Amino acid sequence: MPAGDPQGRAECVGKMGDFDVRIQAPLFSNAGATHGYSPDPDDKHKAADPSLLERACADASFLRGIIIGVIDDIEKFVASHGVEVGGGVAAVAIGGGVGLAAMFPAFLAFLFILKKILDALDKDDRFGEFMEHIKNELLDPDEPDPVKRAAGLFIWQMIVFQAFKDQQSEHDYDAISYAMMDRHDYLNVSCDVNLDSVEVFFDAVDDRLIAFVDALIAYEIMQEFKGLAFAGYASLRFMGPTRALLGMQKHEVTCAVEVACLKDVSGGQQVVDYASTFARKPNINGLLHWGQHNDYTMADVEHRFGDSVDASGGTLGTWRAALSRITDNGRLDGFSNDFTRRTGLEVVRPKIQEFTVDRHTVSTGDTITLKWNCLSNPPDSRVSILFSRPTAGPSLINTVPLVGQHQIQVTEPGTHVVNFSVMRTLNGIHRQNSRTAFITVS
Structure with a gap:
C-alpha cells in the first residue's frame, strides 16, 4: 500500500464537520453524500466523474445527453448510408439488428419524435417515468408497419444500451474497504424509486x-x-x-x-x-x-426444504424445531406475520403439555373430569374433545380453551372413549396432536 491516504477515503469520507448529538460522533462532508466510488481510468489515484446513468439518477435532465447521443448516432448512420456506425448502433446491431438500410425512413421519423421528447423533458420526472414516455413513443403495438416497429425497437434498445452501458463495464481496482463494498449511490433520487x-x-x-x-x-x-x-x-x-x-x-x-x-x-x-x-x-x-x-406458498417451501404433512423432517423440519424451542412452540408469536404464515415459516405441529382423566373405572351415573394444558402452541391452535359411548353416537366439543377442564357424566355401562386433540390449520393444511383415554363403566 503506497504512503498517504488509501484510495477512496477522501472521496467517501471528506472533511470532518461538527459533532452530531444524535449519532454521538462528528459528521463528515462526503459520508452518505456521494455517488458510489469508482477510480478515474486515466488516474487510479483520483475518483472518476459520475457516469451518465448516475447523473441521470440524480437529475433526470441528464437524460438529455443520452437522447442527444442516440440522435447523433442515427443521423450520422443514415446520412452516411450506413457507413458511419456509432457505438450505440454497433452494439445493438451485434445483438441481432438486420436490414438496417430498410429502416432509414423510419429512423428519420423517430428522430423527429425524439427531438420533441427532448423539448418536453421535465427535470422533475423520475428516470423510470421518462423511460416510460420514450418507450410508449417507440414501441407502439398498434403500428401496422413492421419496418417502423422494428426501427422503434432498435432505437429503444440503443437508448437502453447507452443508459446502462457503464453498469456493464469491468471494475478492477484497489481502494479502502468501505469504498469497495458500499457501492450505493447516495445522490440517487430518481432511479432507486418504485x-x-x-x-x-x-x-x-x-x-x-x-x-x-x-x-x-x-x-x-x-x-x-x-x-x-x-x-x-x-x-x-x-x-x-x-x-x-x-x-x-x-x-x-x-x-x-x-x-x-x-x-x-x-x-x-x-x-x-x-x-x-x-x-x-x-x-x-x-x-x-x-x-x-x-x-412462495407454504407448499413451495416444503417442496424445496422438506417437512410436508406427508413427509416430516428435512432442513425445514430442523428449522421449525429450533423455532419451537425459542418461542415456546409458537406461543410467543411476536415475529409471526403475514409472510411467515403464507410461507409456512411457523411452528406447525401443536403439542399437548398435559391431558388427564381423573378416573378410568367408574360406575353408571358418575362424573369424570378431564383436564388439559395446551398453552404452549400458536394462539390460533384449537382444542376439541370427541366423547364416544357404547351405544349412542359420539359427541364433539370443539369450543374449549387451550387450557382448562371439562366434566362428563357417564350414563350407561361399557367402555367409553375420550379422544382429545389440539390442531393448527395453516394455509388449509391441518396438523394435530391427539391423546386417547378409555373409561370403563360398570
Whole structure:
C-alpha cells in the first residue's frame, strides 16, 4: 500500500464537520453524500466523474445527453448510408439488428419524435417515468408497419444500451474497504424509486439455470412487440454453499439470477412476476431470495426444504424445531406475520403439555373430569374433545380453551372413549396432536 491516504477515503469520507448529538460522533462532508466510488481510468489515484446513468439518477435532465447521443448516432448512420456506425448502433446491431438500410425512413421519423421528447423533458420526472414516455413513443403495438416497429425497437434498445452501458463495464481496482463494498449511490433520487427485484438460485451445473435465463429473454422479446419493455438489469453471480438451514445456496456452486426493474416502465413488473412464477414451477424448482420479491406458498417451501404433512423432517423440519424451542412452540408469536404464515415459516405441529382423566373405572351415573394444558402452541391452535359411548353416537366439543377442564357424566355401562386433540390449520393444511383415554363403566 503506497504512503498517504488509501484510495477512496477522501472521496467517501471528506472533511470532518461538527459533532452530531444524535449519532454521538462528528459528521463528515462526503459520508452518505456521494455517488458510489469508482477510480478515474486515466488516474487510479483520483475518483472518476459520475457516469451518465448516475447523473441521470440524480437529475433526470441528464437524460438529455443520452437522447442527444442516440440522435447523433442515427443521423450520422443514415446520412452516411450506413457507413458511419456509432457505438450505440454497433452494439445493438451485434445483438441481432438486420436490414438496417430498410429502416432509414423510419429512423428519420423517430428522430423527429425524439427531438420533441427532448423539448418536453421535465427535470422533475423520475428516470423510470421518462423511460416510460420514450418507450410508449417507440414501441407502439398498434403500428401496422413492421419496418417502423422494428426501427422503434432498435432505437429503444440503443437508448437502453447507452443508459446502462457503464453498469456493464469491468471494475478492477484497489481502494479502502468501505469504498469497495458500499457501492450505493447516495445522490440517487430518481432511479432507486418504485423498484422491484427477484433473485432465483440454482445449482450452477443444472440445465434448468440455462432454461430459466432463456425463458426470461424469450419473454422480454415477446413483450417488446406488445408495447411493453423491461428497463433494469439481469445479472448472474456465483457463490459457494451456505450452512444456513433455509439458505438459498444449497449447492457446492450456486448461481443466482437477479432481475431488477424500474416499475415506472410498463413491462418491468411483468418480467419480475414472470421470473418468480416460472421459478416456482416444480420442474424448474428455483430457490427465491427471502428478502426480495417472494411469492412462495407454504407448499413451495416444503417442496424445496422438506417437512410436508406427508413427509416430516428435512432442513425445514430442523428449522421449525429450533423455532419451537425459542418461542415456546409458537406461543410467543411476536415475529409471526403475514409472510411467515403464507410461507409456512411457523411452528406447525401443536403439542399437548398435559391431558388427564381423573378416573378410568367408574360406575353408571358418575362424573369424570378431564383436564388439559395446551398453552404452549400458536394462539390460533384449537382444542376439541370427541366423547364416544357404547351405544349412542359420539359427541364433539370443539369450543374449549387451550387450557382448562371439562366434566362428563357417564350414563350407561361399557367402555367409553375420550379422544382429545389440539390442531393448527395453516394455509388449509391441518396438523394435530391427539391423546386417547378409555373409561370403563360398570
